[in-house]
Amino acid sequence: MSPKTITPELVSLAPGLLGDKSAVIRELAARVVAQGRASDTDALYADAWAREQKDETGLPGGIAIPHAKSPSVTVPTLAFARLDPAVDFGAPDGPADLVFLIAAPADAAEAHLAVLSKLARSLMTEEFTSGLRAAQRPEDVVALVDEAIGEGEGRSAARGASAAAPAESASAPAAPAADGFRIDGRPARIVAVTSCATGIAHTFMAADALTAAGPRNGVDLVVEPQGSSGYQALPQSVIDAADAVIFANDVDVREEARFAGKPVVRSTVKRGIEQPDQLIAEAVAVAADPNGARVSASGVAVSAPAEALSWGANLKRILLTGVSYMIPFVAGGGLLIAISFLPFLGGYGIALAHGDSGMNNAVYTLTHYAIWNLPPEGLGYYLGAIAFEIGSVSLGFLVPALAGYIAFAIADRPGIAPGFVAGAIAVFMNAGFLGGLIGGLLAGYAAWLIGRPAVPRWLRGLMPVVIIPLGASIIASGLMLLILGAPIAWLMTQLTSFLNGLSGAGAIFLGIILGLMMCFDLGGPVNKVAYAFAVAGLAQQTDASFHIMAAVMVAGMVPPLGMALASTVLYRRGFTQVERENGAAAWLLGASFISEGAIPFAAADPLRVIPANLVGGAVAGGLAMAFEVSSRAPHGGIFVFFAIDPIWGFVVALAAGTLVTALLVVGLKRFTAPRRTTTVAEATDQSADQPVAATVAA
Numbered sequence: 164m165s166p167k168t169i170t171p172e173l174v175s176l177a178p179g180l181l182g183d184k185s186a187v188i189r190e191l192a193a194r195v196v197a198q199g200r201a202s203d204t205d206a207l208y209a210d211a212w213a214r215e216q217k218d219e220t221g222l223p224g225g226i227a228i229p230h231a232k233s234p235s236v237t238v239p240t241l242a243f244a245r246l247d248p249a250v251d252f253g254a255p256d257g258p259a260d261l262v263f264l265i266a267a268p269a270d271a272a273e274a275h276l277a278v279l280s281k282l283a284r285s286l287m288t289e290e291f292t293s294g295l296r297a298a299q300r301p302e303d304v305v306a307l308v309d310e311a312i313g314e315g316e317g318r319s320a321a322r323g324a325s326a327a328a329p330a331e332s333a334s335a336p337a338a339p340a341a342d343g344f345r346i347d348g349r350p351a352r353i354v355a356v357t358s359c360a361t362g363i364a365h366t367f368m369a370a371d372a373l374t375a376a377g378p379r380n381g382v383d384l385v386v387e388p389q390g391s392s393g394y395q396a397l398p399q400s401v402i403d404a405a406d407a408v409i410f411a412n413d414v415d416v417r418e419e420a421r422f423a424g425k426p427v428v429r430s431t432v433k434r435g436i437e438q439p440d441q442l443i444a445e446a447v448a449v450a451a452d453p454n455g456a457r458v459s460a461s462g463v464a465v466s467a468p469a470e471a472l473s474w475g476a477n478l479k480r481i482l483l484t485g486v487s488y489m490i491p492f493v494a495g496g497g498l499l500i501a502i503s504f505l506p507f508l509g510g511y512g513i514a515l516a517h518g519d520s521g522m523n524n525a526v527y528t529l530t531h532y533a534i535w536n537l538p539p540e541g542l543g544y545y546l547g548a549i550a551f552e553i554g555s556v557s558l559g560f561l562v563p564a565l566a567g568y569i570a571f572a573i574a575d576r577p578g579i580a581p582g583f584v585a586g587a588i589a590v591f592m593n594a595g596f597l598g599g600l601i602g603g604l605l606a607g608y609a610a611w612l613i614g615r616p617a618v619p620r621w622l623r624g625l626m627p628v629v630i631i632p633l634g635a636s637i638i639a640s641g642l643m644l645l646i647l648g649a650p651i652a653w654l655m656t657q658l659t660s661f662l663n664g665l666s667g668a669g670a671i672f673l674g675i676i677l678g679l680m681m682c683f684d685l686g687g688p689v690n691k692v693a694y695a696f697a698v699a700g701l702a703q704q705t706d707a708s709f710h711i712m713a714a715v716m717v718a719g720m721v722p723p724l725g726m727a728l729a730s731t732v733l734y735r736r737g738f739t740q741v742e743r744e745n746g747a748a749a750w751l752l753g754a755s756f757i758s759e760g761a762i763p764f765a766a767a768d769p770l771r772v773i774p775a776n777l778v779g780g781a782v783a784g785g786l787a788m789a790f791e792v793s794s795r796a797p798h799g800g801i802f803v804f805f806a807i808d809p810i811w812g813f814v815v816a817l818a819a820g821t822l823v824t825a826l827l828v829v830g831l832k833r834f835t836a837p838r839r840t841t842t843v844a845e846a847t848d849q850s851a852d853q854p855v856a857a858t859v860a861a
Contacts, residue, residue: 166200168241188211201233226254246260346451408446485603498798502806562587570635572607577631584639592651598652676784710787712794723753725822726749742764746764748760755801778824793808
């Protein structure tokens with residue numbers, strides 16, 4: 164028999180747990196590790212905390228369910244704490260006194276996920292939560308949870324199957340109340356889909372909340388929870404008969420084409436838990452509104468767009484999607500160009516114009532020679548020409564890829580083709596990076612508008628492959644050619660001239676700003692904006708673009724190298740064993756220009772680590788611009804030294820930024836050290852009914 168999901172040692176009923184949710188999650192993670200069910204407290208905490216940062220896990224009724232799927236977890240586990248005083252987990256009605264940490268292995272089997280999701284559904288019942296508050300012993304809590312998830316003394320295979328079944332299948336239709344929302348004299352018919360990032364807890368809690376709200380509002384409501392353990396699709400006949408659809412999701416709806424043409428309300432999964440009645444009312448309202456939002460006729464996730472997000476947040480999501488998809492197109496191309504500049508290959512001369520031919524040396528070499536007819540410079544030069552040309556063609560996709568995937572973020576697959584076309588038109592008009600950005604937005608919104616109206620079923624198959632791409636391409640590219648392209652091209656010319664003219668204090672100030680952006684969120688939106696700005700400039704192949712790329716790269720290397728220096732050399736005792744291990748790995752990550760190597764440190768101590776990163780990054784970026792360091796490679800860190808000039812300036816800027824970051828974080832840790840807490844693993848003499856952690860002086 165597999166280990167039980169919860170044991171008395173994983174339960175704390177005593178008051179006095181630490182006073183913020185970060186500490187609660189960390190101490191529950193430590194309790195899981197102390198029982199041998201996970202290998203690393205910090206890793207489990209980091210995964211649960213990352214989930215918490217995406218969306219707070221507090222729920223109405225004084226409940227919180229921090230949860231994560233983590234590689235450090237070896238046994239699916241529930242850890243429970245009853246808090247006094249309660250701790251704020253972000254619920255709208257106040258802090259939580261009942262906290263379950265749900266810890267699942269990264270590769271958890273479907274049966275395990277079903278058990279954990281069964282607990283989430285039980286938390287929606289008053290009887291279960293009242294029992295938890297009244298429990299006198301950890302064993303009482305274990306008995307309640309065992310009963311809820313089907314692991315009681317009398318559990319059997321049949322009972323286990325019945326426990327898992329609700330997590331795998333759609334919720335049954337609710338019997339309508341005597342009165343309520345009616346359409347054409349009958350109860351309104353609504354279908355809903357719920358899903359969250361992990362697919363364990365919120366997915367099924369939202370499904371149950373909506374199902375329970377159906378009878379209260381006099382509607383026929385059927386829910387399809389799409390969890391990590393799979394889902395059972397609603398019958399198409401039920402969908403076809405529905406008056407409206409509710410999508411309560413934090414991730415994309417699977418097979419959304421099934422709902423094409425239906426009036427739709429889109430929301431976060433958490434709102435499905437907290438405001439199911441309001442969502443039902445909104446669904447009935449949109450069903451009665453002929454101009455209301457519809458699931459796209461193309462059958463893709465193109466809401467109006469993403470009503471759950473604010474306008475600014477949605478625009479950020481769209482632009483970052485485009486940047487994220489664009490970067491792989493240009494990273495490989497930029498590295499190939501950098502490799503082609505190696506002295507034993509083409510050298511820098513490979514990019515220069517060849518006489519009066521109108522070609523550069525690489526193109527001339529490839530059009531006049533072949534592998535069996537080598538140029539006078541030899542095989543190395545010919546291979547350098549090949550690398551340069553492949554890289555140049557790859558970089559040529561920068562603007563079309565940016566535009567194509569911005570449009571994709573708005574209109575899904577039907578937006579890709581018109582987005583790429585609009586980006587190519589931006590290149591034709593010399594409108595550059597900014598033209599691609601605007602062209603992608605135009606193409607995406609044009610595709611979304613064309614796909615929004617309901618169309619006959621026979622026409623739906625043509626919408627995403629013919630009608631939407633054709634119409635959106637004409638609209639977006641036509642606007643670029645007729646109206647927008649020329650002004651944007653003029654603006655890009657002025658911006659390029661301005662950057663090329665920067666020198667002295669102006670260039671240093673730009674380097675400082677770029678350094679701060681690279682170190683602010685370590686791979687997040689601000690970091691990506693700075694990096695995208697730099698790699699977009701590489702397509703111009705100007706001195707200013709090379710300087711900007713160098714400043715961005717050197718600043719992005721500082722956080723992991725600074726944390727590595729501080730944790731493994733300067734102040735080892737100020738960091739945990741896990742942090743010292745992360746520091747050892749951060750040496751290589753930093754040298755490779757992987758800023759994310761500093762994330763574990765920033766997550767554990769953001770108020771000290773992030774300011775130190777910012778100062779060090781600003782120093783490195785400013786010095787790189789002051790020394791006029793150039794980088795012709797978009798990535799690779801110190802390993803693309805051959806594409807960096809002067810290399811001494813790059814090394815000095817990197818060393819200075821790294822040292823500043825390391826010394827600053829050491830100083831902050833030594834002289835502003837917080838009070839620390841003993842963990843469950845440290846408090847070996849602590850019994851199961853004592854506090855999970857006791858506060859002691861540092």
